[in-house]
Amino acid sequence: MRVFTHEEALREYSLTAYIHAEDCNCELHRHEFFEIEFILSGTGTYEIDNIPYTIEPGMFFFTTPTSFHYLNTDKPFKLINVNFNFEVFADLNITKLMEASTPVALKFEGEDRDVMHTLLRELYFAHKKHNEPYKRSLLSCVLHKFAEAAPPYSPTGNAHIRKALIYILGNLGNEITLESVAKHLGISSVYLCTHFKNVMGISFKNYLDNIRFDYAAKLLKGTDMNITQVAHNSGFKDYANFMRRFKAKYGMTPNDYRDKEKELR
Numbered sequence: 551m552r553v554f555t556h557e558e559a560l561r562e563y564s565l566t567a568y569i570h571a572e573d574c575n576c577e578l579h580r581h582e583f584f585e586i587e588f589i590l591s592g593t594g595t596y597e598i599d600n601i602p603y604t605i606e607p608g609m610f611f612f613t614t615p616t617s618f619h620y621l622n623t624d625k626p627f628k629l630i631n632v633n634f635n636f637e638v639f640a641d642l643n644i645t646k647l648m649e650a651s652t653p654v655a656l657k658f659e660g661e662d663r664d665v666m667h668t669l670l671r672e673l674y675f676a677h678k679k680h681n682e683p684y685k686r687s688l689l690s691c692v693l694h695k696f697a698e699a700a701p702p703y704s705p706t707g708n709a710h711i712r713k714a715l716i717y718i719l720g721n722l723g724n725e726i727t728l729e730s731v732a733k734h735l736g737i738s739s740v741y742l743c744t745h746f747k748n749v750m751g752i753s754f755k756n757y758l759d760n761i762r763f764d765y766a767a768k769l770l771k772g773t774d775m776n777i778t779q780v781a782h783n784s785g786f787k788d789y790a791n792f793m794r795r796f797k798a799k800y801g802m803t804p805n806d807y808r809d810k811e812k813e814l815r
Contacts (some may be wrong), residue, residue, distance in 0.1 A: 552579040565634040567677040576621040590629020603655045608663040630670040636720030638711040770808040
């Protein structure tokens with residue numbers, strides 16, 4: 551599975567916007583950043599984390615650094631593509647998009663579709679003019695519009711915790727410690743440890759382990775990565791430790807887990 555890095559996609563920017571006209575399929579991949587794709591025309595299938603969605607005008611797709619996806623098109627399609635890093639996302643402070651219930655795909659129709667199209671086109675032109683503050687304002691409007699259309703949720707009320715969750719998501723394959731996240735947020739590790747448990751109802755370490763194992767399971771189900779690659783991409787640098795802990799959590803080895811999932815398809 552190909553991984554698109556910040557350097558090759560965002561380059562010197564923290565936020566980009568382009569209009570693409572495509573007549574080919576896109577292989578399975580993921581990004582080190584967040585991505586929005588808004589379909590202007592065309593048909594086909596957009597699959598995210600093994601869940602297929604129909605490509606049609608008005609579809610809005612929101613993917614995170616842990617989402618792997620690909621496109622199969624029936625005919626040429628046109629879309630607006632927006633990429634942004636986790637610092638931009640954290641600064642926007644949109645609580646709802648950090649909730650697990652938030653969908654990765656929605657269809658906008660009627661006036662809502664026209665508004666979303668207008669905002670994203672304006673974002674595209676702002677990027678061409680290198681107007682960074684205006685780009686961020688427009689992205690905030692786009693994401694609030696998307697969040698508004700999502701199902702109800704229970705908000706995470708602490709701003710530091712929301713930013714910690716986004717930081718973890720954007721750096722899942724790298725070394726992450728309580729101390730490194732606290733340093734990034736400019737707070738003490740003691741404060742983060744205490745408030746993380748109070749807000750999330752789970753310790754920082756257990757949360758980090760859970761999201762990494764969930765992502766490893768997702769990679770086993772949805773990709774052909776070998777086990778070493780799965781462990782590395784999920785943030786487990788010690789292969790033996792990953793194998794032992796995966797079996798303890800799921801009751802089977804990663805290979806057995808993959809085989810079982812294939813049988814269930």
